[in-house]
Amino acid sequence: MMRYLLRRLAHAFFLIIGVSVLTFLFTTLAPGNYFDEMRLNPQIAPETLAALRAQYQLDQPLAIRYASWVNSVLHGEIGFSFAYNSPVAPLLLVRAKNTLLLTLTATVVAWAIALPLGVWSAERLGRLPDRVISWSTAVLLVIPDLALALGLLVLALRTGWFPAGGMASVDFKSLSSLNRIRDLARHMTLPVVALVLSTLPILVRHVRAAVADVLHAPFLLAAEGHGIPPRTLLYRYALPAAANPLVSLFGFSIGALLSGSLLIEVVMSWPGLGPFLLEAILARDIYVVIGGVLFSTIFLAAGNFLADVLLYWVDPRIRTESASR
Amino acid sequence: MASVLEIQNLQVSYFSREVRSRPVLSGVSFDLMPGEILGVLGESGSGKSTLAASVLRLLPPNGQVGGGAVLFEGKNLLQVSSEELRQIRGNRIALIFQEPSLALHPTIRVGEQVRRVLAAHQSSGKNDLDHRTREVFNRLFAQEADRILRSYPHQLSGGQRQRVLIAQAIACNPALVIADEPTAALDPVTQMEILRVFRDLREHLGLAMIFITHNPALLAGIADRILILYAGQVVEWGPAETALRSPKHPYTKALFESIPAGTGETEKSRKTSLPVIPGNSSPSSLPRKGCSFEPRCPVRMDVCREFEPPLVKLGQSHIVSCFKYKE
Amino acid sequence: MEPILKVENLTKRYAKRNSARTPQEFLALDSVSFAVSAGATLAIVGESGSGKSTLASCIACLEPPTAGNFWFEGRNLAQSAESELRKIRPQIQLIFPDSASALSPRWSILDIAVEPLVLQGKLGRKERNARTFFLLERVGLAADMAERPAAELSGGQRQRLAIARALTLDPKILILDEALSALDCSVQAQIANVLLELQASRGMTFLFITHDLTMAAHLADEIAVMSRGRIVEQGPSTKIVRNPDHDATRQLLAAVPRLPRSPWPAAQP
Numbered sequence: 001m002m003r004y005l006l007r008r009l010a011h012a013f014f015l016i017i018g019v020s021v022l023t024f025l026f027t028t029l030a031p032g033n034y035f036d037e038m039r040l041n042p043q044i045a046p047e048t049l050a051a052l053r054a055q056y057q058l059d060q061p062l063a064i065r066y067a068s069w070v071n072s073v074l075h076g077e078i079g080f081s082f083a084y085n086s087p088v089a090p091l092l093l094v095r096a097k098n099t100l101l102l103t104l105t106a107t108v109v110a111w112a113i114a115l116p117l118g119v120w121s122a123e124r125l126g127r128l129p130d131r132v133i134s135w136s137t138a139v140l141l142v143i144p145d146l147a148l149a150l151g152l153l154v155l156a157l158r159t160g161w162f163p164a165g166g167m168a169s170v171d172f173k174s175l176s177s178l179n180r181i182r183d184l185a186r187h188m189t190l191p192v193v194a195l196v197l198s199t200l201p202i203l204v205r206h207v208r209a210a211v212a213d214v215l216h217a218p219f220l221l222a223a224e225g226h227g228i229p230p231r232t233l234l235y236r237y238a239l240p241a242a243a244n245p246l247v248s249l250f251g252f253s254i255g256a257l258l259s260g261s262l263l264i265e266v267v268m269s270w271p272g273l274g275p276f277l278l279e280a281i282l283a284r285d286i287y288v289v290i291g292g293v294l295f296s297t298i299f300l301a302a303g304n305f306l307a308d309v310l311l312y313w314v315d316p317r318i319r320t321e322s323a324s325r
Numbered sequence: 326m327a328s329v330l331e332i333q334n335l336q337v338s339y340f341s342r343e344v345r346s347r348p349v350l351s352g353v354s355f356d357l358m359p360g361e362i363l364g365v366l367g368e369s370g371s372g373k374s375t376l377a378a379s380v381l382r383l384l385p386p387n388g389q390v391g392g393g394a395v396l397f398e399g400k401n402l403l404q405v406s407s408e409e410l411r412q413i414r415g416n417r418i419a420l421i422f423q424e425p426s427l428a429l430h431p432t433i434r435v436g437e438q439v440r441r442v443l444a445a446h447q448s449s450g451k452n453d454l455d456h457r458t459r460e461v462f463n464r465l466f467a468q469e470a471d472r473i474l475r476s477y478p479h480q481l482s483g484g485q486r487q488r489v490l491i492a493q494a495i496a497c498n499p500a501l502v503i504a505d506e507p508t509a510a511l512d513p514v515t516q517m518e519i520l521r522v523f524r525d526l527r528e529h530l531g532l533a534m535i536f537i538t539h540n541p542a543l544l545a546g547i548a549d550r551i552l553i554l555y556a557g558q559v560v561e562w563g564p565a566e567t568a569l570r571s572p573k574h575p576y577t578k579a580l581f582e583s584i585p586a587g588t589g590e591t592e593k594s595r596k597t598s599l600p601v602i603p604g605n606s607s608p609s610s611l612p613r614k615g616c617s618f619e620p621r622c623p624v625r626m627d628v629c630r631e632f633e634p635p636l637v638k639l640g641q642s643h644i645v646s647c648f649k650y651k652e
Numbered sequence: 653m654e655p656i657l658k659v660e661n662l663t664k665r666y667a668k669r670n671s672a673r674t675p676q677e678f679l680a681l682d683s684v685s686f687a688v689s690a691g692a693t694l695a696i697v698g699e700s701g702s703g704k705s706t707l708a709s710c711i712a713c714l715e716p717p718t719a720g721n722f723w724f725e726g727r728n729l730a731q732s733a734e735s736e737l738r739k740i741r742p743q744i745q746l747i748f749p750d751s752a753s754a755l756s757p758r759w760s761i762l763d764i765a766v767e768p769l770v771l772q773g774k775l776g777r778k779e780r781n782a783r784t785f786f787l788l789e790r791v792g793l794a795a796d797m798a799e800r801p802a803a804e805l806s807g808g809q810r811q812r813l814a815i816a817r818a819l820t821l822d823p824k825i826l827i828l829d830e831a832l833s834a835l836d837c838s839v840q841a842q843i844a845n846v847l848l849e850l851q852a853s854r855g856m857t858f859l860f861i862t863h864d865l866t867m868a869a870h871l872a873d874e875i876a877v878m879s880r881g882r883i884v885e886q887g888p889s890t891k892i893v894r895n896p897d898h899d900a901t902r903q904l905l906a907a908v909p910r911l912p913r914s915p916w917p918a919a920q921p
Contacts, residue, residue, distance in 0.1 A: 218427040225383050225422070226415030226442045226493055236441075240432050315432055316477040368836035369807060483700070509834075512700040512863045513907035539836050542866075542909035570912050581911055583841035585870035588893045588905065595870060595890065596693075596848055599841040607806050 004319075008308040012301035019297040020290070024066050027286045033058055034082040034284045056082065069287070078294065079287030083280070088291040091276070096295055098167060099272035103261045103299075105188065106195035107254055110203055113196070118207025119234055125212050133208070137201035145260055149194045149267040162190050165269040191261075191268045198260050199253055206249050210242035217241065243314045251307025255300040328356040329397070329501055329533045330380070330418075336391035337372070337379050337557075346389070347608055349375045350557045353393075357501070357533050362523075364548030364565060365537045368580075370606050372557040373537045374423075377505045380535075381414050398500070416446040419494035421504040425486035429478040435489045436462065436474030442493050461492045465522065484515035491522060495530065502526075503535045508543065520547055541581060545569055550642070553577050556606055556617040559636075563643030573645045576602070576618045616648070624649060654726070655687035656857050657711070657825060662720035662730075664706050680706040682881035683720060688874075690824070691851065693858040695872035695889065697865055697904060703881040704861045708829045711859065712746040713737045724825070742772065745818035747831045750810065757803035761793060764802055765817045772821065787816045791846050808839030815846065827859040832867060844871060865908050869893045877901045 035052055038044045053059050057068060069079050077087035084091055117133065124130045156162045163169070167187050175183060214220065215238055223237050265274030273292055280288035312318055335353045340346035350372045357363050367373035378384050380395055380402065395402040398417065402410065414420075422428035430438055440458045447454070462470040465488045478486055487507065494502050504523070508516040524547060527534060536548060544551055544565060551568040553561040553576070561574040572578050582600045604610060604621045611617050612630070619629040628648050637650040664681040680703045688694045698704050709715045711722060713729060721730040729740060748754075755764050766784040769775055775783070788798055791812040805813060811831060818826060828847075832840045844867065850856050862868055868875055869889050876886040879900035885892065896902050 218422060218424065219430045221383060222420070222422045222428040222490075222493075223430070223441075224414070225381055225420040226445065227411045227413070228415070228441060228445050229411065232441070232445070237430055237433075241430060243432075316434075317431065317479055368838060513865070513909075514699045514903060516909070517907040540909065541837065542911045545910060545912050566912070580838055583838050584911060585841075585844075585866050587866035587869055587908060587910060590869040590890060590893060592890055596873075598845040598848055599870070601841045601845060602838045605806060605808065605839075 004312060005309065008305055012305050015301050016294070016297050020294055021066070023290050023293045024069065025062070027289055028062060028065070030284075032284055033286070036284070056080065069290070073294075078291040081280075081285055081288045083283050083285045083288070088287050091288070092273070092291050092295060095271060095273045095276045098270065099258070099261055099265065099274070100299075102188065102191055102195065102265070102270060102272060103254065103257045106192050106199070106257050106261070109192060110196045110199050110253065110257070111250070114200060114203035114207050115239070118204045119211050119239060121204065121208045122211035122215060122238075123234060125208075125215070130208075133204065137204050140197060140201040145194070145198045145263055146267065148197055149191075149264050152190050152194050153268065156190055163187050164190070167271050191264050191270050194264050194268070195257055195260055198264075199256055202256075203249070203253060207242075207246060210245050211238050214238050214241040240314060244311065247307050247311045247314060250310065251304040254303030254306075258296055258299055327359075329359050329361075330535075331356040331394075331396040332380070333394040333396070335376070335379065335393035335395065337375050337384065337388060338391055339385075339388050341387060348391075348557055349388070350379070353554070353557070353559055355552055355559065355562060357535065359500075359533055360527065360531045361549050362527060362534045362536055362547060364544035364551040365535055365554060366539070366541055366544060366551055367537075367554035368539050368606065370556065370608070371554040373539075373554050374505055375557075376554070377420065377503045377535070377537055380503060381418060381420060382410060383420070412446065415442050415493075415499070416497045417499050418501045418503065419497070419499040421490050421494050421502060421507050423506045424510050425483060425490050426478070426510070428490055429486060431478055434475055434477055435481070435486075439474075439489070439492050439496050442496050446497050457496070461496050464495075465489075465492050482515075483511050484518060487511060487515075487519050488522065491519075491526070495526060495532070498530065499532060501533045501535070503537070505537045506539070507536070509538070516543075523547060541569065542584065556611055558617060558646065559644075560618065560646050561644065563640070563645075567640065567643055573639060573643070573650065574618075574647050575622050575624050575649070579621075579623065616646075654689075655723075656690040657722065657724055657859075658687045659711070659722040660685050660720055662707070662710060662722055663718050664703075664710060664715070665718045679881050681710065681717070681720075684878075684881070684883055686876055686883060686886060688825075688857055688859065690857055691855040692874070693851065693860055693872045695860040695862065695868035695875045696878060696883075697862055697868050697875060698878035698900070699863060699904065702878040704863075704878055705829055706881075707878070708746060708827050708859070708861050711825075712744050712827055713741050714746070742768070742821040743823050744825045744827065745821065745823040746827045746829060747811075747814050747818055749830045749834050750807070750814075755802060758801055760799050761788065761802055761805070761813055762798040764813060765798075765820060768817060769820050784816070784820055787819050788813075790850070791816045791819075792842065806839075808835050808842065811835060811839075811843060812846065815843070819850070823856070825857045825859060827861065829861045830863070833862060833864055840867065847871065863904075865893060865904055877904065 035049050035058070038049055057065050072079050072087070076089055078089045078092065080086070081088050081091060121130045121133045153164055156164045163186060167184070169183050172180060172183060219241070220233065220237055223233055228237065261272065262274035262277065264270070265272040266278055269275065273295070277289060277292040280292065333354050335350050336348065337350040338346040338348045353376065355363070365373050365376065375384070375388065378388070379390055382402065384390070390403055393403070397413070400409075402413065405413070429435065436458055439461060440454050443454050443457055459470070459474070462474050466473050473481065473485060473489070478489070481489070490507070508519050511519060520543070523534065523536070526532065536544070538544065548565040551563065551565050552559060553568070553574065555576050561568060561572065561577050568577070572581055579600070579602045583602065585599060586594060602621050610620070612620055615631050616622070616629040616634050619625050622629065626648060634646045634648045637645050637647065638652055639645055639650060661683040662681055662685070663679070663683055666678045666680055684703075684707060686694065696704050696707065706715070710717045717730055721728050723729070724740060724744065727740070729737065732740070762781065762784060765788055766780050769780045769784065785798065793809060793812055793816065802810070802813065832843055835843070847858065848871070851858065858871070860868060860871055872889045874886060875889045875892040876883045877892065877898060877900055878884070884900050885896065885898040892901060893905065896905060
């Protein structure tokens, strides 16, 4: 067990290192930097600019910049934001919390819908309910996330049922804690719905396919022959047998929801990483960009690690395999 | 004595898009006494597995019962409600499937798999279920019952998995066990052990059993009576000793002759060609009318081509479907 | 006569798999030695896990042995380079329990049977097909079936196809690894006859690997009994089934299910 998990952990670690090197490379290779626009401003002397660049080590070779960035990561700063004139970490943390709230809620909701819907559909494979589900997931699949989010926004504006943006009402501070939660939930609804709708078709289709695959397995027929009730048959025999590919999909879905979330946040002005990163990219505030990517990678790796742990737990065959290696 | 199971004129067909429906069982009838082991002998395509599945209505979606009755404990299983049927499956009639490696759930501990069968039919508490599960494992595994109970199927040998399947089948003390090729995937030594388990169970639990196989030799020493299927029809049905030692139907005779002599092999008989049944019994090569074995039969007559042979009663309970015999 | 196949102290070790905390080794073959002369049949019997199939794949040059040597027509294949083995492999063909099911069911019977010749690329199209038709006929797959898809074949017919396919390259040794065990009795008899006929007409050598002592006694000149990776007894097949010396042989014999031709089996286990 420990060896398997340690190996997966090492995997995740190397992934994070690799991604950080690559993003560092690509962001610095991109033309221009934060101070380029100041050059056009006649009020700032070229000497001041050079001094600024030197202060932020932008005139140093790549390797040295990377080393000092790693150093700042180790000190919990994750680089320095030019625009905010502050270490990146605290800036990132506030927004990451909001993004996580959105992503994790969407993950839970999406799976909570996809599992029963997929199982239900697989059980009726080829019949009318299954075909309706197949069609509607196909339709959802071809609608771009952006159109989906905009459509929901329009709906919110027209009906006034939900706030059309932001994370809290103006009077949030004065609300009681129960009302605060209610207010937050109302603000979360639209972005979460948009996120869920964007991943739901993929999840439902995968659950349906995986369950349909095992539905005709001999051991299910055998269990039916032993008089196991239909519901138990579906949820405690078929689903666990189909779990292996779904667990991997679970890890992947966290990543997909995170990247989907960045877009939805921009559209629905959710104060998360999305708008923050966009702003930083436009301003070439490179350490913020790198920090954002680093955070996403860590989150993705954590999702996959979680999936590996789950896989170890649901499939005893993996345990034996890893013990034999 | 009243029979445990009576099958009357069972008709089953499979239909597919390309071909019109194809009969797999046409007019199969037999009965089974309490504590009796009936050996059902048939080669691939004879309908022997369909027979096992149709008793508990476990046919694949394209299988359809066209007529007949399956009478068990005063009910026709072809007509009971699905909840009633569920109560009978695994509880009163248990099935043992062919491949022990495929018939067990790969990611559930085998003890739990037996426990769930019990739980599906008994409303007793957790402790009772655990206790009964342990009891069943102790009966089937002389040693290490506790370790095996906690194992996953892939950690067990073929013989052990087969015993787990038997444990599932006998957990609820059924009146009838249907075993479909229960030893086909095992090597001879393990196969022998499993046959011994079956004999032992019959002796101690008094359950009736239908033992389905393609290997006639396996039935010697385990079956009381033998039913021989060819192309979905009963061609011969009689006491095991008579049917195995002196079979009457031309198909049964020819089938037994095609088996090498084994230890009876001599320098002279060795490496000589075996008497074979010409042709095959694939659906496309079966005749449209008359006796279905007629095209391959060494002693066929003109009448066989035109009419289906009647069931002829030879001895007290020896029945043959052939024009060669008269009552 | 010079044996066509000679095996000396063949050993195969595997790193043991399941449930072992400390790495352990598993001896699948433990210095196995035997010889087969051309045109003869050696049956290798034993329970599952006795090393029969490992032996088959070593001799078919699919797996290198850990130690020991074996000679095919005087050439030591255990010491041969891969390039040399590639030339030898067509002459030693291996047939599995259901070899032909691994082939595409959409291909026609002819396409499947002719494929090894196509891959070898020596003969022209006409010669290839003529030879294949001849072989299909020999194993009892009539010429009018040749264009049909393999999916239509029954289990017995598929196994005949596998044999015909193995024969296209004109092998000298045919290894049959439980090639008959899964088939119906009447089909086993048909294929056994095909094998005997091939041996009589072409002088082919068979290595018949099985747990079915009945068929082994019928087809083989000699039987070697394996147990835990070793050959524990070897001799003329009638001798082995009548006067076995080793306990493993006796155990196997006792487990053979028998039709009550002569006395009704009194000794029940």
